[in-house]
Amino acid sequence: MKIKSLYSDFQVTENPNTLDTAPGQFSFYCLSKTGQTTLDAFRQLQAAWGYHNDQLSFGGLKDRHAVTIQYFTIWNGPKKDYTLGPLEIKYLGTRTVPYRSSDIQSNHFEVIIRDLPRAAKADIEQSVREVQQVGCPNYFDDQRFGSVGPDKRFIAKEIISGNSEAALKLALIGEYEHDRAGAKREKQILKEHWGDWQKIQGLLSKSRDIRVFRYLTQRRSDFLGAMELLRPELQGLYFSAYQSYIWNRTLSYWLEANLPEEARSSISTRLKDLAAPRRLPENYQAEWKTFELPYPSARLKPLATESWVEPLKKVMAEEGFPLEQMKTGVRKLFFSKGVRKASMEPQGLKISFAKDENHPERIRLQIGFDLPPGSYATMILKRILNKHASSTHLPEISSE
Template identity: 25%
Template sequence: MMDLEKHIKQKPSDFVVEEVIPFSPRKDGQFQLFLLKKSSLSTLQVVRFLSKLLKIKPSDIGFAGLKDRFAVTTQYITVPSDVNIPDKLCFINKGGKWLKAESIDFGREQGFCMERVGFTDQKLQLGDNSGNRFVIKIRNIHKEQRKIFYHNLEIVKKYGCANYFGEQRFGSVKGRNDFIFLYLLKGDVEKALKTYFSIKGSLKHWGNWELFYRDLRGNLEDYEKDLILGLKRGLSFEKAIRILPKNVRLMFNFAFQSFLWNEYLRRYIESKYPFKRVNFIHSWKLSFYIEVYDIEYLKNLEIPYTGREYSVNDKLFKEIIREIIDKFGIKEKDFGKEVAGIKVLTDGLRKAVFFPQDFKIVGKTKDSITVSFFLPAGSYATILLRNLLS
């Protein structure tokens, strides 16, 4: 079976992402608009550093999407106009220490540069981008796999690609069904926190907060240190978890809802079309159709997250959603409930398929292919590549 990790992101420069926004910068406005280029850093790592540097809250910094960490990415961020920032700012991260720099070698160094490109009257929010342009080098692609790639590319050009959520959505999930969110929903906040910190290191000294802090200190963000020190001071687990930034707590909910949505789509495809099954993370599977007899219907189909606010007219989908929600023990009272200070299991719509635009082969060697393409906001290049390489 195809292992995506051996084909992409061997170097950050193998995976280049450029965000596209649907408006032009203005000459003045309530928010400064910066173009942020980063390498081997997550968007949130940069946002947390900037909030400390500029002495503002992380929530004051707006961005339209979370970009890959192990990649070279360009995106836009907004900062209130009354915050004093140089026109250009570069920092390198060396061993956890941030060092100011004149410029950065994005192919070799971990760091970021941001440059003011204008102003806007609206703070950027998640989803405000039009989409992203990608240039990706696919390595270790032998003769037989190259044939598979070109065969699958013809299918994608004709029928699009199933619009699954990619692995970036599941950073808080350690095992197959080990969702932090489900522990929170059941009220077991201690188990939720144990699962969260197990991703950081050993739980050997759980409960002895001084030793636990010592064991994990080198791997912790500042807010995670604050949480453990809060437990040491006698905070309850229920109060301590709220020390995690809201966007981190929201990720627990998003990870579970994204998993459910992926399962809806996988089951739907397997019920209607000829398909191939592909390995995903945590031994999960994704299924991609290889032929579609109702493409006009499918390309316009939008799938709800819960079906509570947005009704489901497709009878097959309605049945699948009900079965999967029942399987995980989700009750009517859980929808829109407040858990750990966030509203969970809320509804929304997501397109069932996407069509990559301007897909081009821009480079070839004996064992690699470099491709460029544009994807609409919310669609994942890693999902497209899993489809093309399987």
């Protein structure tokens, strides 16, 4: 099975609540791109137009390995189009408020899976029927855990456990699949000279983490304070990754506790296999469609009667500390509050099969569906492809 043969095999289109414009200070644009991340596209546009980051507002990140369409605003931005290679910007008018994630109604996905065996057709059709009937768990998928290296250690867990130096080491020298050459060289220097912050300052004077090295030169053992000097967007990733991991496992245990094995399927992720319903007993159907699972943290004060309390306790026992200890002890480093819907129902889910023109005797599958913001399209693909996707790395596409 081939997932990423062509960029055009993944098409993601953001559907805003409205495209209406009105006289205002926020210039409104449509961004179409191929083979770039959203942030790469904005860096290219910023170099051309010279706006400040504070002027930019957008709804979510779209995948690199796809053809994508999304929307954004720039405060007092230029009233013109921009095109360079696979990047195309269309000026739509102005708005009175910036464009944000709350302006996204849904994201539409069109995905082509190639090089499938003909025997997979019946399994996939059955999985589609099941998803149409009971939906899919609204799990966070692998792209949420980009800050977790091959050893599967979480930076946030090290902080909770009081291992602030280990946490900083993971943040600064952890090895990741997509590290570029410059990042690898910097990490090698840090490995060789860890603790000699004066020397590291000299060797890495142009590093984006130079403030961290300067701080540790003065306060050699305050690794937690140094963590606070890392880029804010990275700090957020470290804590959301661990919180999302615990949330996933809690929901999976909830499903295992409430569904017999024959009524469950499994979804493979890089960190853990997770349960998914194939069918639901009648007495669980209403609860499943409305079930909201809170984000775990020490600030969460669950009632003993909540159905997810025991699954969460089981996860925390495996992690080695109670929920009450899931805190950082530092004001600037924290876990989010809130709830997340446990299930997602792809709207307009359609599939079609055709002969794969690139692979004789094999077939290709086209899948189309809409998801609300924050849900991961890869979860739908994994659930539908089921055993055919268990050993295949799916591209990082989400509805965020």
